[in-house]
Structures are given as structure tokens and as C-alpha cells.
Amino acid sequence: MVNPNAPSVTITVHAGRNLVAKDKNMLGKKTTSDPYVQIFAHNDSKQQLGKTQTKPRTLGPTWEQSFKIPLDLILREQQKHNGGPNSSLLLVIYDRDLVGSNDAMGSVYVPIDSPSSQKWHTVTNGAKPHFCKNASGELLVSVSIDKPLSIVPGNMIPVQSSQIDVGLAWDADFNLKNAVDLDAACVALDRNGKFLMDETVYYGNLSNRNGSITHSGDERTGESSGDDERISVQLNRIPSNVLALYIILSVATPKKTLEQVRSTRVNIYRKQAAATGAPGHNNGSGSGKPICQFVPSERGPFSTMFLARLARDSTTSDDWMLCPLEVGDPHARDFGSVIPHVKGFTRDLLPNIDIDAGERIAVMRKNGVIRLRDFGTRSLREEFSQTEDVENATFRELSFGLAWDITNGANIDLDASILCLGADYSLKDQVFFNRKTSDDGAIQHSGDERSGASAGDDETIRLKLSDIDPSILYLGITINSYSGQELDDVSRASCHLYDTAAKRDIMTYTLTNAQELDKYTALLVGCLYRTSGNSVDWMMRLISEPGHGKLAKDLLGQFQNFLRNNPPPEPEVVIEPEIDLSYTMPAFKPIKEDEDIVL
Secondary structure, eight states: OOOTTSOEEEEEEEEEESOOOOEEOTTSOEEEOOEEEEEESSTTOOOOOEEOOOOOSOSSOEEEEEEEEEHHHHHHHHHHHHSSOOSEEEEEEEEOOSSSOOEEEEEEEEESSSOOSSEEEEOBOOOTTSOOTTOOOEEEEEEEEEOOOOOOTTOOEEEOSSEEEEEEEOOOOGGGOSOOOEEEEEEEEETTSOEEEEEEEBTTBOBOTTSSEEEOOOOSSSOSSBOSEEEEEEGGGSOTTEEEEEEEEEEOSTTOOTTTOTTOEEEEEEEOOOOOOOOOOOOBSOSSEEEEEEOGGGGOSOSEEEEEEEEESSTTOOOEEEEEEEEEESSOSSGGGOHHHHHHTTTTTOTTOOOOTTOOOBOOOTTOEEEGGGGSOHHHHHHHHHOSOGGGGSOSOEEEEEEOOOBTTBOOOEEEEEEEEOTTSOEEEEEBTTBOBOTTSOEEEOOOOSSSOSSSOSEEEEEOGGGSOTTOOEEEEEEEETTOOOGGGSTTOEEEEEETTTTEEEEEEEOTTOGGGTTOSEEEEEEEEEOTTOSSOEEEEEEEEEEOOSSGGGGHHHHHHHHHHSOOOOOSOOOOSSOOOOOOOOOOOOOOTTOOOOO
């Protein structure tokens, strides 16, 4: 977290006028530009502190974008390149080119030691690497300095605001190269310490069941301005069974850490809840009063960080407390791999909480691969480790569940099916609503649900992997809209693969509001396949390719072509060799005596 005694600088880029033209018209004359502004602590620094949107074809752009920058981050960058701090920030104007490199349009040095409400600053030619020999015009900029509340890990702060927002922002690498994907998630536990997937929000599930927790959507580059991802929590609407919410940040890009993404910042705001609506991208610096800001790069080479916890102040109360955590993990790249850690942080609320070191769920992206036994129960993993006979230690039974709700008063008919292929990708068997059992008896369909009115899963397919015909190597999981609705429009449509005996999810996927399913009525969800040289050890690959058709056979050719063109890769989820179960809440630290903080 930012030094609690250090202020931050908020700089607002309002507008520009009479800027230099860099783009030619059809006659070869330079008449316009596509300007955007980058913020740096020093001319030689490559650490971008902020970046506005690009305004196309104008020499008088209006941005009205604000950037909140920790003062200690500014001072560190200036110390690195200048040998000491100075009293200005550098704003560089660039012309965005779709082909070739972007062109500098001039520079402005904005004083931060004497903040101004609004002031026009003359654009100068600047210096290399941002030099522009014919710069012109002015930038309208305002600067303010804010001191955050003195909040540190271990504080327990009462929350009276009806809404808490968490904004995640980072900047693309210099010149938009080497994009890094960060993900924010809000993970929910119930009053018994059980992980609640339906109440957890992340890029694949943008809203919990009643809409009280929402996610703005996935940003994969950091190229947007303001907050790239935002989570909103309406505390007065959280379901009564939810005890605690954990805000978690992860680096999805392999081999990258938070320490390397130095521009990353996470702001927590308090605000009054807005009118209820569908989740959407709330870009920009955001409204509401800032509570605190985290700079994860300062904490070390972690790939995941537990930022903060929102929890009821007792298991019987509806009052909420905020506690900053700022604890990192060097292995995990998604929240699904750190559920044991989350439960460890909950021991102060539930001393007898059951923690299984291997409890995890695959938060998979397209083309992601996992080995199923890595996601088994504690007893199953022990069997794998204690026997050389893998067949006797495999999953007893897996189930694929498909659920949806009545949509706009209309009954919807979705169908889940399995396509069984051999080594040459030929169709060996299939299981669907009109053929409920495979020839070997290992795969069984629950039957056709034609409305979505049932509670829980509307259709279920059970798979006894150890009994599947050895000549079958690939099991394609498909979803079809028999009634013809586009899959992204079906209310609360989702699917999951789970351990039938333990009733524990291995993988989940949300269909509703998935933009890639717009205009499509079918989905090739994924493929279960045997590992090389092992007839009983299975992998799961998330394919997530949309298609068209009322029946699974309509996706057969698409499935076969995918397998031919995409050889199975290695699993993407790296399992920690030893899960550390010692994670606990930071030692309690009272709030400073001279501060009475209530959020």
C-alpha cells in the first residue's frame, strides 16, 4: 500500500488547442492529428504514470481525464533518472499512427509544488526521446494533492458507506509492446467457510446472483485510460449467507510478476450506491471518495496478491469491516488456485474452518488445459501419491452440469451433449437428450429439460472415466440452443464440471453476457482427453468456440477440425508443490488515536 503519510498527486488533462498537425490529407498536406497524452516523472523515464484516450482527427482535443499518482512513486522515478526530485511532471503529446511509430507532438512540464485549479500550459519541442521540432499549442491541466487515510494492513475499519468500489489500473508497456494481462476478482465465503462460486465475480462471471457485486469486464492490455477493471460491492444488498469477500489481484500473463508491472495501482473508493443496473465497464478515475491505494510492484515478485477483506464484524452481524491485507503469493495466477489461502485468512472469523490444501477450481481461459487429478479432493490426491495403480486412484465419477433460467418469460431449451472420438478423430459414440447412455455405459445423460425452470443444474451428464471404452480418446462437450436463442441472451446460463462424489467444482464457465457468443446458438465448450501413454489419466481443455446448430452433431466437423489443427498442449496451471496453510490475517493494528476512521 502507498505510504499512509505520503500524499498523492491527481492530475487532470482537460483539453488541448492549436496543436501541431502530423497527419496528411489526400493532397499531402498536414491538416490534423490523433493526439493522446502520456505522463512521466522524468524525460528519461520509461515508467508511464498515466495515459489519456486517443482523440481522432483533431487539433483541439477534449479529454477530461484524471490520474491519481502516488507521490512516492513520482519521487522514486525522479531519483532514478535525475539524482534527486524535481517539482514537475512531464506531459508528452503523441500522434497515434496505425502504421509505423507514433509521432511526438510536443511536451509540457506541469509544476506539482504549487497545484493549480486549471491552467493553460504552452507546448514546447521537448527533448529526446520525445522531441518534436515544430511543436505548437497549449494544454489545459489542473493539479491537486491529496493525503490518503492512514490505513495499514491489520487495521479493522467500520464501513458505513453503502458501496465500496475497487479500481484496478495499469499502463501498457512503453510503445504498447509486451502487453500484460492483470485480473481482479472478488471471492466470497459463506458463514460456514464454504467457497461460493455463484457470489464470486471475475472476468468470467461479471455479477453475483442478485447483482450486488459486479465486475466491469476483462481488460487484457492496460491500454485503456483510468481504471482498467472495476469491482463494485453494494454492501446493503449482499446475500445474508455471505460472511467475507476477498479482493484478489493476479497476473494472468505467464512469466510476468506484479513487480515487473510497475505502473499497477489499485484504488479502493467509498460511495453511495447507484441505481441497480447491468454490469458494464466503468472507465475513468471513478466517483467516490478514495480510501486507500495499493502499489503492488513495491511488495516483491508475486504473481497474485491478496489486497483486502470485507467481512461482517461477527458471524451474526450485518455490519461490515474493511481490512487491508497486501499479502503476495509467488505461484498462483488466478483466484481459483488460492482458495486454501483465502480460508486461512478467515480463521479469525471461523476458528474451526476446514482447510483442504488442494481445494482449487480451474479459472480457465480459452485453450487452457488442466490435469484433472490436480483438482481432486484430499483423499483422491492421497490415493494418487500412495499407489502405482493410477486406475484405482482416478475420479470415481465426474459430472457436467448445465443451468439456465426462464428468460423474459419464455421457456428456453438448451441441450448438453458429449461427442466421443477415436484416435483418428472419427465419431465412435455420442450422448445427448435422445440417446442417454453410451455404448459402454460409462456416460449417462439426465434427460431433456425444456424450460430452465428447475433449481440447480437443468441438465447433467455423468461420466465414469475409468469405464470409458479404451478406443475413445476424446470427449467433446457441447451446448446447443434447441429453441434457437443466442446463448449470450439466455438468463443466468452457465456450466460446470465437478467431482460427483465430493460435489466440488473443477471448472466453471459462464455463458450469459459473454460477448463472444453474440449471434451464436451453439458452443463447443471443451474436450476431455487421455494423457499420452496413459489410458486413465485425463486432461481437460477449454475450447470455447461458438457455432451454430440445434444438435451436437452440427458441431462434429468443427470439433474434428479443432483437434487436427491444435495439438494438445501441456497443462497451463502450475500446481504449487506444497500449499502453505499458515496464511492468517495480519496482526491487529489499532487505528491512530488522532484519527476516527469510519468509511
